[in-house]
Amino acid sequence: RAEIAFIGRSNVGKSSLINMLTGVKELAKTSQKPGKTQLINHFMIDNRWYMVDLPGYGFAKVSKDKKEKWEVMISEYLTKRSNLCGVFVLIDSRLEPQKIDLEFLHWCGDQGVPFALVFTKADKLSKSQTDKNVKGFLGKMEDIFGEIPDHFVTSSEKSTGKDELTSFIEELVAEYESENTN
């Protein structure tokens, strides 16, 4: 079955986004405590595809050993799943482009991992400030990749972007299914 994965810095709003998309509160545990999701969690959706919650990156107080374990687990997952249709990389829309996000996206590009961007917490800033940050980030993407990736601006608080994201996922899953049924 198709898998769609979600990843981002810890505290970026990944659990909240997953809960918004599934409509299930507490499916993915939201928490103030960074780095809580340590394992890869699969949630079956509509008896049809898997939403995959990947452990976050970028938490400060993590040992080198743990970081390396994370890298191995994530790169194994992202590069070896033929049923992985897309990875949503979550970016906090309040922040200037962060080195760690850019590095991760660079790696995805190099590995041919199909990703799209989700700018989270859009309710936290004014629309003009959010737009400015998003534009800035996409400009960086264009510098790196020569093109602007698919992207979504969301707020789990206000359900912003839910429909757009849901139809995009639906397209990815449908495409996978049409290529994998006989």
Ligand code: GDP
């Ligand atoms: P995770 O660590 O990436 O899974 O992040 P969480 O979903 O646990 O969210 C981290 C914090 O940000 C929590 O306090 C959430 O309530 C808050 N948060 C997440 N998404 C939003 C959002 O869209 N708007 C606002 N205002 N707060 C959010």
